[in-house]
Amino acid sequence: MNNNRNDSNDDHFGLHLLRFGSVLLVIFGHWMLFSPSTSIISSQVAPLFGFLGVEVLLVLCGFLIGKRVYELLIESTSFPNSAVWGYLKRCAWRVLPLYYLVLLLVICTSMILGYTNSSIWKYFFFIQNFVSAMPPFFPESWCVPIVFFGCVILVFSVGLLVKILPSISKSTLFLSATVGILLLSFLCKYLYYLHHGTISLTEWDQNIKSVVMFRLDSFFVGVLFGWVYCSFPSFWINYRKQLFFVGILLMVFLFVGVGYFRFFIDSQPFFWEVLYLPLTSMAIAVTFPMVYQFRSNSIVGKKLLFFCDKISLGMFLIHYSFVLLIFAHFILISQTSVLIFYGLAVLYLAIVFLCSFVLHRFFEVPLLRWGTKN
Secondary structure, eight states: OOSTTOTTGGGSHHHHHHHHHHHHHHHHHHHHTTOSSOSHIIIIIHHHHHHHHHHHHHHHHHHHHHHHHHHHHHHOSSSSOHHHHHHHHHHHHHHHHHHHHHHHHHHHHHHHHTOOOTTGGGGGTTOTTSSSOOOSSSGGGGHHHHHHHHHHHHHHHHHHHHHHOTTSOHHHHHHHHHHHHHHHHHHHHHHHHHHHOSOOHHHHIIIIITOHHHHHHHHHHHHHHHHHHHHOHHHHHHTHHHHHHHHHHHHHIIIIIHHHTTOOTTTOHHIIIIIHHHHHHHHHHTTHHHHHTOOOOOHHHHHHHHHHHHTHHHHHHHIIIIIIHHHHHHSOGGGSOHHHHHHHHHHHHHHHHHHHHHHIIIIIHHHHHHHHHO
């Protein structure tokens, strides 16, 4: 292990910036879907922002969790152990109570506004999109089961390999489990492609992009880079600029070049159904070494960013199916003038911030303090 990475410097300012920026991309993308204009911003850029924001969050979750689980694996004599379970409990305590609270808020709001869904029970067990498209309810929650099952599969697979192959190095076993899950996810997408052939972009969005069994690769690409960070610190630092350039270049191709070169889903189904999402996750992950080194000299700026990052989970969970649902029910957003639309956007963002702050101040903080004491 290399101690020259300055892990504590600026408390990972770059990762805080990346996470909060990703949440803002999702919020902006969802709001712009209601734009009264039919410009390229509302029709193409807005969905892209929402897609990119969630993809970054998935890979970043895999990186942070994978890195810490790997560190605990190397430090321990047995795996999983109390340290691993303690870490996972803290992660769950940070996310799950807020998830269930927002889920209940969304259910109550939907019932009051007259929206019903018979599959709501699935959301309590994270199986709303495990093997098939999720119902049109609480759609922003689709990434939560991916992270949940990603954590479970990571710990279970690594623990199993450590038990049955104790003579092999833990680093090799961790890498083997990670690569194995990536290959399995790739195989699932390939089998889907063989069975369904050409599909529409809507079917791709519902049946592949948002389904757990096809999207574990996004989480485990992050896990893989967590292993790279711990195992090859010199490579991580020395090649960060080159990797960042490769990532940006790949993103330009995936988000712009596919249209320019006419890589459409009806003509290139294999590319879209099997390769597109893993390549997107990889393009995001290779930018992490550069982002990880971001620093700020502004104390006020750092404190503000760290606070925004703390409430970002609440912002992500509550912005669409709660705040925007109420907005869209009472206001025909897409029929407003451009000036009123952007005025409403400012009000919408302010309400999302306020709701997230209230959740953090009066629910998350007391709950975390209680959990720490107990």
